[in-house]
Amino acid sequence: MKHSRLSALLLLLLSVSLIVSACGGGNKNTDSPATGSSDAAPSKAAADKETVTLKISSWNPISQKVIEKFEEQYPYITVEPDQIADQYREVIRTRIISKADMDIVWMFPNQMREYVDQGVLMDMSGEAWKGNYLESAVQLGTVEGKTYGVPYNYYAVVIFYNRGVFNDLGLNVPTTWEELLDVSEKIKASGLAPFVTGGKDAWATQFMSSGNFGAYQNKDPLVFEKLASGEKKWTDPEFADFFGPLSELVDKGYFLENSVGLGNAQVVQVFKEGKAAMYPMGSWALDEFPADFKEFEVGAFPIPLNKAGEPLVVNLISDNIFTGISWSKHPEEVKLFMDFIAQPDTAKLWSEDTKSAVTVVGGTSPTYHSIAEELTKSIESNVSTIFPSLTPSMEPAYFPMLQQILLKQKPDLAKLMEEMQKAQEKDYK
Amino acid sequence: MRILNLKTFLLFLAPALLLYSLFYAGPIISGLYYGFTDWKGISFSANWIGLDNFKNVFSDPLFATALRNMFILAVVVIAVQHAISIFLAVLLDQKLRGVVWMRAVIFYPAILNTVVIGYIWSYMYSPFVGFLPKFFESLGLDTLANIDWLGRPDTAIYAISFVIIWQYTGYSMMIYMAGLQGISSDIYESASIDGANARQKFFKITLPLLVPAITVNTVLSVIGNMKQFEHIWVMTQGGPANSTQVFGTLIYQFAFKTSQPGYGTAMAILLSILIMLVTVSIIRVLGRWEVKQ
Known part of the structure; x- marks a missing residue:
């Protein structure tokens, strides 16, 4: 008897604690941001404002110089950078679920729609700074006509190459697919592996196929939205050659043997040791070749997947979208910061400090790297598009396919496209 | 012990029970619920979809891969690791010089961080920068030296089990x-008097009396290997071409990477049931072999 009363009590305690825990997360935050009416003379009003701490979460470091300059201009604001270098999506997701105290957060493009649907992001459509950015960058931060943020850095997808090898063999930088094959054949004939790419970090293997995205977008700017909605299918003839280039390079034996198990860090090391002449990667890898890297002179050119007569489309990647969180306690200060980084002077400071290109028009420093100018020139002389993110189910399906090709398993490429389509359909609404 | 005062009893119980229900029981129960929904992981709204997640798990080709790898890990690791460790235990249980030092050296990897170990071994295995290929090369075993251990679907899972x-x-x-x-030394003494040799002593005395330890060890490593995640994630991330996916990596992938936490949770529920079944049967089977001293 006593026993049953005890267990009833325990059960009650358990259920109460469950209800309490369930309610905790379900609470809707009511002090959502006031929009507009904030532009008037912020620094004057600042004098009588309480001190504010602005938290900025990012996966790469935020430029310290930019933060200092911002804090100088708005002395009552302290910026608290919060770099999460690993498992960024997962950490941010956890914080969003628990409605943690957040102000400004970098988002990947393919997180935008989901979080917009859930009311996580602040609508900044009315802000004046939009005009300072590349049109394609603003597009990336816009969902259904409303702007929630803007990506800040951009990188180009390129092939890094060993200039020493190219000079010794008398090779020119290829600008078409045929030229690239020709260059590769000559390098192979000289006894060196033309390409190296890892297999362990599957994302790092994608550039010889996702390099096609630029051409697809150049033909139809809405191609990825159409794929996401089912209006186009990966099995359509226009995508038939998606895996073709990678597959051809593998078939011809242009990749360094035994490199599928390598992680990207190891691949860079192998390339630096001169064991292969070319390495496809995003231009962020310029960091790997600082001024004191003297083994050989490194160069970079946009990936030429275009057949002779077709335009070379440069794929730009721009994924660090600055967004404001809708339940931020300091919506006004979030907007001040967004406005501040949109100024070309700030952008140049950022570009120089972080050694990368910036989406603010006229905001990229020409001297951030020794090959920056050459690279910027080759990007600007060609058509360029911003590389989109695929919907969430795509990468876990797509990347292992690249590994299959690299492993010389010779998968049926048409079948792979069917599987791409199947993965795409999982994300249909 | 009799409970004299219910209030005092509850007072002592409450803090632990509260924390336990908040952080263990609560999530377990809500996890059970979410396994039957299409929960996307952000909002609290989720649609009840019955057994659909479980049906999809069984028709997912990756489920078969995970099952196969789990089996390989459990069997290979348990067979090899336990044979070696029983041998070492018997050897280092002798009164030899430097035996304490040797025990420490052999135990040492267990206290290292798994992620660190994973990274070190992925470098060791690498055909370009690794130690292993150089080692095989110096022995003149060129075929072995040219194997990309972690980069081949047919060797990767075994290379990982070696590290474990x-x-x-x-x-x-x-x-x-x-x-x-x-184990009491009396038993060995009387066996010696009866004329038993070392081999007989090992198989007739040591091994049978060691069964309780074998049970504990087997259960620990079966559970550890069935929910394996870290080694694989660090060394291959489930690749190449999904060949080393196990339940741990799949659940992580579905729950956090592809916004299908409902599906991932369903897989986690299945894994828990599987672990429970296997553990119970191991304890049953090995329990029967236990002998009293």
Whole structure:
């Protein structure tokens, strides 16, 4: 008897604690941001404002110089950078679920729609700074006509190459697919592996196929939205050659043997040791070749997947979208910061400090790297598009396919496209 | 012990029970619920979809891969690791010079961080920068030296199990040594008087009396290997071409990477049931072999 009363009590305690825990997360935050009416003379009003701490979460470091300059201009604001270098999506997701105290957060493009649907992001459509950015960058931060943020850095997808090898063999930088094959054949004939790419970090293997995205977008700017909605299918003839280039390079034996198990860090090391002449990667890898890297002179050119007569489309990647969180306690200060980084002077400071290109028009420093100018020139002389993110189910399906090709398993490429389509359909609404 | 005062009893129980229900029981129960929904992971709204997640798990080709790899890990690791660690335990249970030092050295990998071990071994295995290929090369074994151990679907899972064995052999050795020290020396003495040789003593005395330790060790490593995640994630991330996916990596992938936490949770529920079944049967089977001293 006593026993049953005890267990009833325990059960009650358990259920109460469950209800309490369930309610905790379900609470809707009511002090959502006031929009507009904030532009008037912020620094004057600042004098009588309480001190504010602005938290900025990012996966790469935020430029310290930019933060200092911002804090100088708005002395009552302290910026608290919060770099999460690993498992960024997962950490941010956890914080969003628990409605943690957040102000400004970098988002990947393919997180935008989901979080917009859930009311996580602040609508900044009315802000004046939009005009300072590349049109394609603003597009990336816009969902259904409303702007929630803007990506800040951009990188180009390129092939890094060993200039020493190219000079010794008398090779020119290829600008078409045929030229690239020709260059590769000559390098192979000289006894060196033309390409190296890892297999362990599957994302790092994608550039010889996702390099096609630029051409697809150049033909139809809405191609990825159409794929996401089912209006186009990966099995359509226009995508038939998606895996073709990678597959051809593998078939011809242009990749360094035994490199599928390598992680990207190891691949860079192998390339630096001169064991292969070319390495496809995003231009962020310029960091790997600082001024004191003297083994050989490194160069970079946009990936030429275009057949002779077709335009070379440069794929730009721009994924660090600055967004404001809708339940931020300091919506006004979030907007001040967004406005501040949109100024070309700030952008140049950022570009120089972080050694990368910036989406603010006229905001990229020409001297951030020794090959920056050459690279910027080759990007600007060609058509360029911003590389989109695929919907969430795509990468876990797509990347292992690249590994299959690299492993010389010779998968049926048409079948792979069917599987791409199947993965795409999982994300249909 | 009789409970004299219910209030006092509850007062002492409450803090732990509250924390336990908040952080263990609560999530377990809500996890059970979410396994039957299409929960996307952000909002609290989720649609009840019955057994759909479970049906999809069974028709997912990756489920078969995970099952196969789990089986390989459990069998290979347990067989090899335990044979070696029993051997080492018996060897290092002798009064030899430097035996304490040797025990420490063999135990050492168990206290290292798994992620660190994973990274170190992925470099060791690498055909370009690794130690292993150089080692084989120096022995003149060029075929072995040219194998990309972690980069081939047919070798990757075995290369990973080798690392797991290397890391945990010392750990199970310690448990076996504790078991050995519990065996009374009287039994060995009387066996010697009866004329038993070393081999007979091992198989007729040591091994049967070690069964409780074997049970503990087997259950520990079966559970550990069935929910394996870290080694694989660090060394291959489930690749190449999904060949080393196990339940741990799949659940992580679905729950956090592809916004299908409902599906991932369903897989986690299945894994828990599977672990429970296997553990119970191991304890049942090995329990029957246990003998009293």
